[in-house]
Amino acid sequence: MTIDGQVVLQCQALSKSYEQGTDTISVLSNISLDVCSGEKIAIIGASGSGKTTLLNLLGGLDDPTSGSVAVMDADMSPMGESSRARWRNQHLGFVYQFHHLLGEFTALENVAMPLLIGKVAVAEAKARAQAILSQVGLEHRCHHKPSELSGGERQRVAIARALVAKPACVLMDEPTGNLDPETAKTILDLLLQLNTDLGISFVVVTHEHHVAVQMDKVLSLEQETLIDVTEDLVARSSVNSQSETTAVPVQGS
Ligand SMILES: Nc1ncnc2c1ncn2[C@@H]1O[C@H](COP(=O)(O)OP(=O)(O)OP(=O)(O)O)[C@@H](O)[C@H]1O
Ligand SMILES: [Mg+2]
Numbered sequence: 210m211t212i213d214g215q216v217v218l219q220c221q222a223l224s225k226s227y228e229q230g231t232d233t234i235s236v237l238s239n240i241s242l243d244v245c246s247g248e249k250i251a252i253i254g255a256s257g258s259g260k261t262t263l264l265n266l267l268g269g270l271d272d273p274t275s276g277s278v279a280v281m282d283a284d285m286s287p288m289g290e291s292s293r294a295r296w297r298n299q300h301l302g303f304v305y306q307f308h309h310l311l312g313e314f315t316a317l318e319n320v321a322m323p324l325l326i327g328k329v330a331v332a333e334a335k336a337r338a339q340a341i342l343s344q345v346g347l348e349h350r351c352h353h354k355p356s357e358l359s360g361g362e363r364q365r366v367a368i369a370r371a372l373v374a375k376p377a378c379v380l381m382d383e384p385t386g387n388l389d390p391e392t393a394k395t396i397l398d399l400l401l402q403l404n405t406d407l408g409i410s411f412v413v414v415t416h417e418h419h420v421a422v423q424m425d426k427v428l429s430l431e432q433e434t435l436i437d438v439t440e441d442l443v444a445r446s447s448v449n450s451q452s453e454t455t456a457v458p459v460q461g462s
Contacts, residue, residue: 214245214246215245215246216243216244216245216246216282217244217245217246217280217281217300217377217378217410218242218243218244218267218278218279218280218281218301218377218378218410218412219242219243219244219278219279220240220241220242220266220267220276220277220278220279221241221276221277221279222239222240222241222275222276222277223237223239223240223241223242223263223266223273223275223276223277223278224237224238224239224240224273224274224275224276225237225259225262225263225266225271225273225274226274235433236259236262236433237259237262237263237266237273237430237433237434238433238434239276239433239434240263240276240433240434240435242267242428242435244378244410244412245410246377246408246410247404247408247409247410248410248411248425248426249401249404249410249411249413249423249424249425249426250410250411250412250413250424250425250426250427250428251413251414251415251420251421251424251426251427251428252264252412252413252414252415252428252429252430252435253414253415253416253421253427253428253429253430253438254429254430254431255431258430258431259430259433260382260414260430261382261414263430264380264382264412264414266278267380267412268297268301268303268380269285269288269293269296269297269301270297272286273286280296280297280300280301280377280378281296281300281377283296285297295327298323298326298327298374299327299374299376300376300377300378301376301377301378301379301380302323302370302371302372302374302376302378302379302380302409303371303379303380303381304364304367304368304371304379304380304381304382304384305367305382306382306383306384306386306387307387308355308363308364308366308367309367310355310363310366310367310370311355312354312355312356313354314354315351315352315353315354316342316347316350316351316352316353316354316355316358316362316366316369317335317338317339317342317351317352318338319355319366319370320338320341320342320366320369320370320373321334321335321337321338321373322370323370323373323374324337324338324373324374327374337373338351338369338373339351341369341372341373342366342369344369344403345365345366345368345369345399346365346399347362347365347366347369350362350366360387360388360392361388361389361392361395361396364384364385364387364388364392364396365396365399367384368384368396368399368400368403372403372407372409375407375409376409377409377410378409378410378411378412379409379410379411379412380412381400381411381412381413381414382414383414383415383416384396384400384413384415385397385415385417385420386415386416386417393417393420397419397420397423400413401423411424418442418446421442422442422443422446425439426439427439427442
């Protein structure tokens with residue numbers, strides 16, 4: 210996918226700390242990041258380093274202690290809850306580690322949900338949901354509820370739901386973390402294909418080396434800040450492939 214210079218998601222001097230009794234726990238400090246249109250970014254880092262916290266801030270699901278987040282040039286901080294939800298619904302998609310599908314709705318209804326919330330007419334929402342479910346290979350499972358789907362199928366429904374409104378950027382928290390290697394590979398290939406076809410940017414939290422190296426940029430969350438480790442990881446990959454060893458885990462995981 211060609212990355213053009215348009216910045217779809219940007220954070221500036223983002224910091225987050227939690228108050229715990231008399232203690233202040235600082236998790237993120239002074240983080241700035243631009244995500245360009247079509248760009249794929251991996252975020253790696255040890256458990257507890259703040260990856261989910263960062264994704265939640267980037268998605269406007271949580272408020273920073275200081276700093277700002279802008280999606281499609283609009284600053285999320287001053288927005289009220291409902292306009293922020295509307296803006297998020299229009300421009301961002303989310304894939305959580307544990308799919309978060311609504312159990313009482315079918316795959317088709319789950320995928321159509323962001324469009325219905327965005328006030329798209331029911332018939333059109335269902336047609337678009339059906340089309341994207343076909344793209345993720347689930348046209349034959351549209352009327353199944355999440356409990357009637359396999360883990361990989363549920364994750365594909367979650368990906369379809371994140372992509373259906375053709376957002377500018379999708380934020381993913383270990384999208385393949387709970388899947389067997391073969392299903393994980395199918396899903397990763399699918400995401401890369403969708404990035405090429407639709408030009409959607411990705412920010413992907415992952416513990417998996419083979420996922421991280423497929424992204425344009427790899428950022429490691431260490432000591433509350435992001436460090437660009439793309440070149441290190443690519444160099445390690447090429448050493449590994451030359452010596453034909455199996456993939457090593459990413460730094461910090
Ligand atoms: N609501 C909260 N109150 C206090 N501390 C919190 C809160 N939420 C998260 N933390 C702390 O912030 C740190 C970062 O948590 P976060 O969930 O972002 O880590 P992570 O990098 O996603 O870890 P993992 O790889 O295990 O998912 C952790 O030390 C956690 O205990
Ligand atoms: Mg996490």
